[in-house]
Amino acid sequence: MSLIDSLSLRYDGKKLMVLDQTQLPQKQVWLEANDPNDLVGHIRELRVRGAPLIGLSAVLCLANLMQTGVSEKEFEIHAGQLRASRPTAVNLMNNLDRLLAVSRSTFVAADILREALAIVKEDEELCLKIAKNGAALFADGDGVLTHCNTGGLATAGVGTALGVIREAWHSGKRLHVYVDETRPLLQGGRLTTWELSALKIPYTLLCDNMAAILMREGRVQQIIVGCDRIARNGDFANKVGTYGLAVLAHHHKIPFYVAGPYTTIDVACASGADIPVEERVASEVRGVKGSFGSVEWAPSAAPVFNPSFDVTPAALVTGWILDFGVFKDAKKMIDALEKGRGV
Amino acid sequence: MSLIDSLSLRYDGKKLMVLDQTQLPQKQVWLEANDPNDLVGHIRELRVRGAPLIGLSAVLCLANLMQTGVSEKEFEIHAGQLRASRPTAVNLMNNLDRLLAVSRSTFVAADILREALAIVKEDEELCLKIAKNGAALFADGDGVLTHCNTGGLATAGVGTALGVIREAWHSGKRLHVYVDETRPLLQGGRLTTWELSALKIPYTLLCDNMAAILMREGRVQQIIVGCDRIARNGDFANKVGTYGLAVLAHHHKIPFYVAGPYTTIDVACASGADIPVEERVASEVRGVKGSFGSVEWAPSAAPVFNPSFDVTPAALVTGWILDFGVFKDAKKMIDALEKGRGV
Numbered sequence: 001m002s003l004i005d006s007l008s009l010r011y012d013g014k015k016l017m018v019l020d021q022t023q024l025p026q027k028q029v030w031l032e033a034n035d036p037n038d039l040v041g042h043i044r045e046l047r048v049r050g051a052p053l054i055g056l057s058a059v060l061c062l063a064n065l066m067q068t069g070v071s072e073k074e075f076e077i078h079a080g081q082l083r084a085s086r087p088t089a090v091n092l093m094n095n096l097d098r099l100l101a102v103s104r105s106t107f108v109a110a111d112i113l114r115e116a117l118a119i120v121k122e123d124e125e126l127c128l129k130i131a132k133n134g135a136a137l138f139a140d141g142d143g144v145l146t147h148c149n150t151g152g153l154a155t156a157g158v159g160t161a162l163g164v165i166r167e168a169w170h171s172g173k174r175l176h177v178y179v180d181e182t183r184p185l186l187q188g189g190r191l192t193t194w195e196l197s198a199l200k201i202p203y204t205l206l207c208d209n210m211a212a213i214l215m216r217e218g219r220v221q222q223i224i225v226g227c228d229r230i231a232r233n234g235d236f237a238n239k240v241g242t243y244g245l246a247v248l249a250h251h252h253k254i255p256f257y258v259a260g261p262y263t264t265i266d267v268a269c270a271s272g273a274d275i276p277v278e279e280r281v282a283s284e285v286r287g288v289k290g291s292f293g294s295v296e297w298a299p300s301a302a303p304v305f306n307p308s309f310d311v312t313p314a315a316l317v318t319g320w321i322l323d324f325g326v327f328k329d330a331k332k333m334i335d336a337l338e339k340g341r342g343v
Numbered sequence: 344m345s346l347i348d349s350l351s352l353r354y355d356g357k358k359l360m361v362l363d364q365t366q367l368p369q370k371q372v373w374l375e376a377n378d379p380n381d382l383v384g385h386i387r388e389l390r391v392r393g394a395p396l397i398g399l400s401a402v403l404c405l406a407n408l409m410q411t412g413v414s415e416k417e418f419e420i421h422a423g424q425l426r427a428s429r430p431t432a433v434n435l436m437n438n439l440d441r442l443l444a445v446s447r448s449t450f451v452a453a454d455i456l457r458e459a460l461a462i463v464k465e466d467e468e469l470c471l472k473i474a475k476n477g478a479a480l481f482a483d484g485d486g487v488l489t490h491c492n493t494g495g496l497a498t499a500g501v502g503t504a505l506g507v508i509r510e511a512w513h514s515g516k517r518l519h520v521y522v523d524e525t526r527p528l529l530q531g532g533r534l535t536t537w538e539l540s541a542l543k544i545p546y547t548l549l550c551d552n553m554a555a556i557l558m559r560e561g562r563v564q565q566i567i568v569g570c571d572r573i574a575r576n577g578d579f580a581n582k583v584g585t586y587g588l589a590v591l592a593h594h595h596k597i598p599f600y601v602a603g604p605y606t607t608i609d610v611a612c613a614s615g616a617d618i619p620v621e622e623r624v625a626s627e628v629r630g631v632k633g634s635f636g637s638v639e640w641a642p643s644a645a646p647v648f649n650p651s652f653d654v655t656p657a658a659l660v661t662g663w664i665l666d667f668g669v670f671k672d673a674k675k676m677i678d679a680l681e682k683g684r685g686v
């Protein structure tokens with residue numbers, strides 16, 4: 001029986017399978033993720049990626065582990081191990097906290113599984129709400145620029161930023177999507193192009209450094225990106241390259257939106273300065289690697305700067321598109337969140 | 344006898360050889376460029392690249408052709424063919440015009456060769472003057488960001504922007520160079536890293552979309568780039584990605600300099616709007632290709648935006664570094680040029 005069957009996540013109550021996103025679009029390879037050690041490896045190597053998806057796969061992995069019999073202590077150790085697999089994305093921490101709240105009150109496999117499945121189900125619904133809220137902001141004929149991949153691959157549902165684009169398109173707005181290739185790991189060039197092709201939404205792929213001239217030529221009316229963590233003041237972390245786009249949008253007076261579920265908000269984080277940013281290995285910048293092949297063009301000893309994310313200050317954001325509304329003011333966003341959740 | 348022996352150009356009076364820049368840094372392969380058809384192919388495929396170098400290789404090729412006997416009409420046809428090989432870089436047109444002025448007054452092989460060699464010799468001297476003029480602008484300890492390749496490979500001398508960095512370094516200023524990889528053809532990742540390694544100047548390679556966060560972190564004190572054509576009003580064309588850097592520099596209040604020889608100024612061009620920009624093939628953006636290998640990661644039918652250059656408006660330029668001085672005002676630059684050359 002299939003309990004979950006999304007674009008990148010499958011769970012039948014016994015076996016958790018994840019789509020290897022490093023092999024797309026050339027190959028669709030599904031990997032087992034029953035062992036938390038394996039899942040940590042998948043997350044570290046970006047075989048499993050996308051802030052919402054990471055959080056979902058982690059809680060499913062833990063809930064599944066309970067089916068096979070595991071002590072409370074082992075459960076906690078694995079939770080801690082998964083928590084540390086990606087320091088920037090906060091959905092992971094938020095989802096794990098929610099699961100741990102259940103496991104610490106009732107260490108019963110069925111209850112924990114029910115909660116994990118509820119978290120996944122909720123993600124699907126959150127995606128739909130984000131999509132509806134955001135789609136209203138787009139006009140017929142808009143050129144929309146996006147960065148990285150924020151679609152069905154990155155979530156259990158229609159996605160965040162790409163879900164908004166999809167919803168606007170399905171509601172009859174003829175958009176044209178401009179896709180940043182998103183070096184070094186090419187999530188735009190490999191994954192967003194693949195999703196847009198499947199959705200039959202017209203797009204154009206470009207190198208990241210071409211976005212500026214595209215804006216100057218007046219071909220971009222909206223910019224929308226996803227996020228890995230939103231601080232209380234509205235600063236947010238996202239795939240490296242996002243901050244530069246926000247500056248360019250500001251210069252060209254183009255609206256710049258960030259889309260995500262409430263689980264991406266870190267209420268304990270005052271500002272972007274408190275968001276940790278992972279620096280990754282040099283080989284990613286010296287070349288490229290995937291199921292398409294592996295090449296290295298830079299001198300093999302070339303020193304490299306390779307932050308996985310960057311932080312965009314709230315002042316450059318036109319609006320935060322969330323499942324519980326679109327906000328032009330970060331304070332109102334936090335107030336609505338805390339009020340809505342009875343904090 | 345070697346008449347010319349630079350990093351990427353060799354001429355012994357009979358045979359013109361060019362270094363295949365698409366094969367660096369893995370392989371150093373020298374190619375014959377005696378036939379103008381071959382040279383056009385080399386330029387189109389970026390085996391020969393860099394605005395100054397293109398102009399120099401073209402006049403040497405024509406002058407060498409004269410040694411083997413060629414009619415005045417054939418000479419003019421080949422000159423026209425070379426002129427069309429790269430529409431954006433104006434050094435090519437300027438150098439060809441200078442050679443044609445000689446060939447049309449005296450169609451004598453020795454005179455034409457003398458002029459071609461003088462143009463190459465002049466380029467070396469222009470590079471040194473640019474380097475001296477620009478080096479004074481840098482302070483000890485500066486982080487300097489550059490884009491594309493503007494060194495010995497791109498000229499007959501020490502280079503333009505990279506020549507300035509080299510001169511500042513040799514004059515005792517401890518700089519750190521940040522090298523944009525420069526997608527799609529990776530001139531930064533392949534060529535600038537290679538030149539800086541050989542010069543033993545410390546550098547860090549980054550993906551183009553990481554330049555913004557580097558600036559925000561306060562690690563960049565100066566930005567310097569080369570140019571393919573400067574208009575009368577100071578607007579200039581350069582490798583795609585330059586315009587975005589200029590906007591980012593403006594936002595972060597970082598000085599943004601452009602360096603080039605006077606042959607890069609197009610006095611017949613009023614503004615950047617008059618500079619033609621070549622759009623190149625989609626395969627360059629769908630993957631990478633070189634002597635390091637060839638891979639394609641995007642869907643094979645992915646539509647692509649691939650302008651080879653972009654135009655940066657004068658308002659974003661802190662100063663133009665030329666062989667005849669550093670100018671903060673484009674009008675003064677043009678006045679000095681036209682006065683100095685008796686126009």
